[in-house]
Amino acid sequence: MRVIDDAGEMLGVMNTKDAQQLADEKNMDLVKVSPNAKPPVCKILDYGKFRYEEIQRLKEAKKNQKAVVIKEIRMSVRVEEHDINVKIKNCIKFLEQGNRVKVAIRFRGREMAYTEQGKDVLLNFAERVADLAVVEKSPKLEGRNMVMYLAPKKDK
Known part of the structure; x- marks a missing residue:
């Protein structure tokens, strides 16, 4: 899988075990960002922070929507x-x-x-x-x- 670190730098293609070990060393999580790509793209990041930012982005998008009446x-x-x-x-x-x-x-x-x-x-x-x-x-x-x-x- 292709791995990207928390700073956004490409670490290259490596196997899952090595990528997980690298994430554990930084006390972070290994998250599949693009599972359908060849090879799949994973990112080393704090998953809790990632989820929080995703929820905030969805709330902001929902706020800008207009209900059809x-x-x-x-x-x-x-x-x-x-x-x-x-x-x-x-x-x-x-x-x-x-x-x-x-x-x-x-x-x-x-x-x-x-x-x-x-x-x-x-x-x-x-x-x-x-x-x-x-x-x-x-x-x-x-x-x-x-x-x-x-x-x-x-x-x-």
């Missing part, structure tokens, strides 16, 4: 103009907050015969918020619901 807006096939305007206003508010929006139409009873009208309502909705949103998933029928996903545009 999906807000849902429900409509029906027979939605009126004023209702659509209210839903669009709410959708714009969600998009400005940086959230994704799931726009759904529920088909009840005999409304299943009007799935094309439902698709038209969703596409019209998407056109009206096109300046703030991009259609992430186009309208698709899932059981008795037709669903479309909108995401906020990146260029602001």
Whole structure:
């Protein structure tokens, strides 16, 4: 295996027993850093300190992540103009907050015969918020619901 000491200097290729003995002399641990390499790369270091720094690095990365929130807006096939305007206003508010929006139409009873009208309502909705949103998933029928996903545009 290829061995690197605690200062970061390459000690060369040696067998496992010699590398472990070298680590024991320095009162440190022999840790496989890259086990898939040919030959595997090991580093002589303090494993407790290594684990602590790794955990700190993961915490910092987690702090910088942003949770993806999906807000849902429900409509029906027979939605009126004023209702659509209210839903669009709410959708714009969600998009400005940086959230994704799931726009759904529920088909009840005999409304299943009007799935094309439902698709038209969703596409019209998407056109009206096109300046703030991009259609992430186009309208698709899932059981008795037709669903479309909108995401906020990146260029602001």
